[in-house]
Amino acid sequence: MVDDNDDIDAAAIQSLVEIAQLNPTQARNALKHYGNSLENACNAFFNGSLQFTENDAIKLPADIDIVDGEEEEEEDDDLVMIDGDGTDRRTRRGNENRRSQQQEQEQTRHENATNQQQQQQQQLVPLLPVRAVFGLLSVAVKITSTILSKILPSNVLSSLSRAFRAHRLNQRYLAASARGRGAVGPTRGDPIEAAKEFRRTFMNENDGNCLINFVELSHSDALRMAKSEYKLCFVYLHSPIHDDALGFCKDVLNDPNVASFVNEKFVAWGGDVSNSDALLLALGVSPSSFPYCALLNSSGSRVSLVVSVEGYCGSDELLEVLEKSIEDASGSMSEARSRNEAAENDRLLREEQDAAFRASLAADAAKEAKRVQEMEEEEARLKEAENERLENERIESENRRKEEERAMALKNRREEKAARLKPEPEMSVTENVTKIAFRMADGSRVERRFASRESTLNDVYDFVDTLECVSETKYSLVSNFPRKVFHRTDELLIEVSELSSNGAMLFVQSEEQ
Numbered sequence: 001m002v003d004d005n006d007d008i009d010a011a012a013i014q015s016l017v018e019i020a021q022l023n024p025t026q027a028r029n030a031l032k033h034y035g036n037s038l039e040n041a042c043n044a045f046f047n048g049s050l051q052f053t054e055n056d057a058i059k060l061p062a063d064i065d066i067v068d069g070e071e072e073e074e075e076d077d078d079l080v081m082i083d084g085d086g087t088d089r090r091t092r093r094g095n096e097n098r099r100s101q102q103q104e105q106e107q108t109r110h111e112n113a114t115n116q117q118q119q120q121q122q123q124l125v126p127l128l129p130v131r132a133v134f135g136l137l138s139v140a141v142k143i144t145s146t147i148l149s150k151i152l153p154s155n156v157l158s159s160l161s162r163a164f165r166a167h168r169l170n171q172r173y174l175a176a177s178a179r180g181r182g183a184v185g186p187t188r189g190d191p192i193e194a195a196k197e198f199r200r201t202f203m204n205e206n207d208g209n210c211l212i213n214f215v216e217l218s219h220s221d222a223l224r225m226a227k228s229e230y231k232l233c234f235v236y237l238h239s240p241i242h243d244d245a246l247g248f249c250k251d252v253l254n255d256p257n258v259a260s261f262v263n264e265k266f267v268a269w270g271g272d273v274s275n276s277d278a279l280l281l282a283l284g285v286s287p288s289s290f291p292y293c294a295l296l297n298s299s300g301s302r303v304s305l306v307v308s309v310e311g312y313c314g315s316d317e318l319l320e321v322l323e324k325s326i327e328d329a330s331g332s333m334s335e336a337r338s339r340n341e342a343a344e345n346d347r348l349l350r351e352e353q354d355a356a357f358r359a360s361l362a363a364d365a366a367k368e369a370k371r372v373q374e375m376e377e378e379e380a381r382l383k384e385a386e387n388e389r390l391e392n393e394r395i396e397s398e399n400r401r402k403e404e405e406r407a408m409a410l411k412n413r414r415e416e417k418a419a420r421l422k423p424e425p426e427m428s429v430t431e432n433v434t435k436i437a438f439r440m441a442d443g444s445r446v447e448r449r450f451a452s453r454e455s456t457l458n459d460v461y462d463f464v465d466t467l468e469c470v471s472e473t474k475y476s477l478v479s480n481f482p483r484k485v486f487h488r489t490d491e492l493l494i495e496v497s498e499l500s501s502n503g504a505m506l507f508v509q510s511e512e513q
Contacts, residue, residue, distance in 0.1 A: 191218030191277035198238065198272050206250050211259030212236075214270040219281045222269035223298040230337045232295045232306060232329055234266035234322075237282050239273050239290035244312040248291040255315040265326055266295070293318065295325050299336030409473060417465040425449050434496045436460065437505040438477075440469050452497040460496060461488055464508060474511040479504060 195216040203210045212234075215222050219235070226233040236253065239245055252258060262268050271278025273290075284303075285294055288310055295306040307325040309318060425433045432453055438446045448463055460477065464470055477486040486494075486506075 189275070191221075191275075192216060194275040194277050195269070195271065198270055198275070198278075201272070202238075202249060202270065205246060206254055209254050211254050211256060211263075212268050212270070213263050214268050217269065218277055219269055219271060222267055223296060223303055226267035226296075227298040229267060230299065230333055230340070232266050232297055232326065232333070234262050234268045235281065235285075235294045235296055236268070236270040237273055237278055237285075237287060237290065237292040237294075238270060239292075242290040245291050248312055252291075252313070252315045252318055258315045258319055261319060261322060265322070295322070295329070297329060297332065299333060299340075406473060410471060413473075414466045414468070417462040421462045421466060422451070422455060422459055425451050436496070438464060438467075439505055439507045440467075441472070441475075441508055441510055442469060444469050450496045453495065455496040457486060457494040457496075460506075470508060472508075472510040476509050476511055477506040478509050479506055485509075 195214070195218070199210055199214050199216060202214070214236075215225060217225065223233050238249070271281065273279050273282050282292075285292075285296075285305060285308065287308070290310075291312060292308065292310055294308040297304045297306050306329050307321060309321055313321075427449075432451060433449050434452045434455070435447060435449050438448070440446065446467060446469070450459060450463075464475075464477070474488075476488065478484070479486070
């Protein structure tokens with residue numbers, strides 16, 4: 001037997017409910033009715049001797065099968081939670097109709113009560129093994145807790161305790177979702193759309209008011225925003241299945257003093273834990289109860305929890321916690337600001353140094369490019385000058401060669417013409433003699449006497465070819481009056497007497513280009 005004053009752990013109740021396949025609400029009501037006696041409570045469930053009444057809503061007729069899931073859920077839907085001041089507000093819808101139905105069912109089921117009880121006892125786990133198991137578990141938990149408290153640091157024990165409470169909270173949340181009390185489980189989607197939907201729902205449930213400026217971002221983006229503004233991030237996690245949630249939103253979060261302080265000092269973000277983004281954050285902070293508010297510091301390399309407020313609290317209490325937390329965190333925020341400003345200054349300094357270095361490299365590169373260009377231009381100029389010099393030398397050499405060849409040709413021509421030139425008539429001979437004067441290109445004058453009948457145009461050209469003053473290889477003879485040009489290609493057998501009168505002058509005219 002368990003004494004009536006013994007405190008039965010909620011986890012044991014939950015485990016008992018799962019083993020017996022019963023509704024958790026009925027289990028708590030059974031324990032309340034029977035004092036905290038585990039044996040009486042279990043017996044009441046196993047033999048079906050409980051019935052719900054108008055006053056305490058915890059008793060069932062002896063012949064009602066409470067294992068049936070549909071009847072169990074229907075009875076639970078008729079219940080209303082007890083107020084915070086302890087006033088019993090639980091009533092039944094259509095109590096009169098149900099009592100009449102119960103009386104009719106009692107007559108029908110009374111005949112089968114014995115068979116139903118036997119079937120129930122065969123389906124359920126026997127009481128004594130259950131008690132033995134929970135007794136051993138209780139002892140094992142106490143021994144384990146004692147050992148862990150001796151060997152583990154306090155912060156580790158605190159984390160384990162917090163995780164256990166969070167696990168129990170999650171189990172309750174899932175159980176409430178399964179019973180259809182409004183929670184539908186986490187939904188996936190765009191975190192920004194989820195944040196907008198949370199704000200719209202908040203306003204709809206609070207007469208169109210939402211004094212806190214919840215940012216319409218994902219919680220990770222909100223943390224980054226708070227970090228960039230050197231502020232803490234105020235987080236509100238909303239659980240619609242908790243009865244205090246609506247009152248907390250209306251009376252606390254929409255309090256002008258709270259909203260003004262939060263908007264001024266923090267970056268505010270809120271989310272419904274039925275959404276995956278808010279649930280992801282909830283798994284990180286592990287709340288043990290709702291409503292849940294927290295201040296998160298993202299100024300360091302990792303996000304840290306500054307303070308959390310779990311469960312319902314008044315606006316003055318919340319303001320006091322927030323004011324104290326921001327005072328405690330001001331040092332770390334100032335340090336983070338200084339650290340970030342120093343990092344920013346270092347970054348700007350590095351950028352300036354890098355820019356100066358790049359400018360220096362660019363200047364050096366430009367200078368080197370100019371030097372290379374000048375060197376290439378000088379090399380090109382020298383090469384061009386050298387080519388010009390070589391070309392001039394070639395031309396000069398060619399000209400010298402041509403001049404030498406020409407001089408040699410003139411020399412050979414003079415010698416050849418001089419050898420075959422007919423002798424000039426004696427001065428004493430006056431008849432049949434034609435005297436011709438030659439005006440050279442350089443202005444000099446030369447005279448020569450030719451035998452009129454024996455000398456031809458060819459003899460005249462031969463004489464001119466022997467003159468040293470004639471350097472042209474191609475020339476023609478031109479008479480002055482009447483003007484007539486005698487080319488070497490003309491008939492060379494023309495007699496001298498036909499060229500001009502005695503004493504006439506012929507001009508030597510060059511034909512070279």
